Amino acid sequence: MDEGEEPLLQSESGIKYRANNSRFVYVLAFFSTIGGFLFGYDTGVVSGAMILLADVFKLHHVWQELIISVTVGAAAIFAMIGGVINEKFGRKRTILVASFVFTLGSLLLGVSFNKEMLLIGRIIVGIGIGLASMTVPMYIAECSPSNLRGYLVTLNNGAITFGQLAASIIDGLFSSVKPNGWRYMLGLAAIPAIIQFIGFFFLPESPRWLFARNRDDEAIAVLRQIRNANVDDEIHEIKTNIEEDKNVRTSRRFLLIQMLMDSTVRKALIVGCGLQLFQQLSGINTVMYYSATIIKMSGVEDEKKAIWLAAVTAAVNFLFTLVGIYLVEKIGRRLLTISSLVGVTFSLAFLGIGFQLSSIHSATVNNPIPDTHCSMYTSCTKCISAENCGYCYNSTFSTCLPYIKNSTSNLCQSKIGDTFKFNEDFCPTKYSWIALVGMIVYLIFFAPGMGPMPWTINAEIYPLWARSTGNAVATSVNWISNLIISMTFLSLTDAITKYGAFYLYTSFALIAIIFVSLFVPETKGKSLEEIQNVFKKSWTPCGSRRVNE
């Protein structure tokens, strides 16, 4: 063995490969993960931009909700369409299209002069997110050597959370730039998008996709370029697998139907979609969305301070995703996901308890002011849960007043004098620290496991013939459940209270532990081709094992 050369490793099926990989695979992963960065940035930045946009364009609630959620809706649809595009035209071209679309959407948003343009811009950005979120992990997985795959694919989640952190910092910086700060917040995303677009012109197509298209010479050249080692064994393994695929995929039936009829792929699809569903059902985006309010609840009254502390929570999310990147090839996907879920379950319950104690010990309204629709509420919790009412108080006096943006504080001041405080979204209690601690602990557990693993595992569990469609379906499940959870949160809290909602998420996380323990196999250290055998052998949802073990 030459000095500096990595040792030969042996895969389970006896194939030898070198742990060494060209540095090129890192360059490839870096440019790919810009897609993850844009996913995180564009979903995160809008909350801060909305505060300014609502004033500039006089946006009513319906328009605000539309501008926020239309991106997630477009992502759900285009994750599905992305499956067809990257199967037909290749992973590289799909990522190129995504970065072009991101650039276009960001520029349009930055120069918008009416709300319709904003809406179109947000749809375009959502198309980019849909395409990138399903293609990037798959592309990285197909280009990576087995021993680095988990690590490189999980990097994409590091980029997502870094994008969310960058968004909260940019929001903080530009929130006081009035009236045009929002143009920078939304438009700046064009810069990384352009960098990715240019970079991808020089990056290769996925070798596995090329082999599947019988473009063997190009595929071999790419493998040599990204491996810097003898690739004969890997070529043999991929080609054998593609031959096997051809036997499986004999009919010209619609791909998804064929996938559902094949028991091995069906299991992979259940695992992939289940993980994505449970990621969202465990309430991550509610926690993210609620972070500024939870911080305010814990006694930080100053709006600006609360915005910056929300950036600190985004930093916690990012830093602990790095822990996941570090652990994924050490302890494996399963243990990482299960331990993450156990922590998530406890912290969700803790959050629920925090909100419940705050509600039980909610301050009373001791001086209702008649002639307003808010005067009938007798406690602070009831007051702030009612439509357009807020809690106005000082150390001796409290009342419930109608909430009118920018002018209620004046009303509150005129009623109780200079020492007033006014809140429309939380009540002052001594238990609010529980929610703050619960949120931080939640992120510490969610970020290394349940955040990245659904993406990482989906990128590796499908056979080549079903990989695009499998990822398309599972990614859409992620975006659709994201949309449902975020759109229902407010009505859910109306129906079963805030703590009720967190207890519900706790029970979803508990079910997720059972689901992962029963159905998710370990894929660490195995080649994409070997993972297929794991699924042939693994436990089936109906409790039987396949005969051809």
Ligand code: BGC
């Ligand atoms: C999820 C996003 C979430 C993010 C939080 C991602 O894995 O898919 O919905 O906002 O993690 O860091």
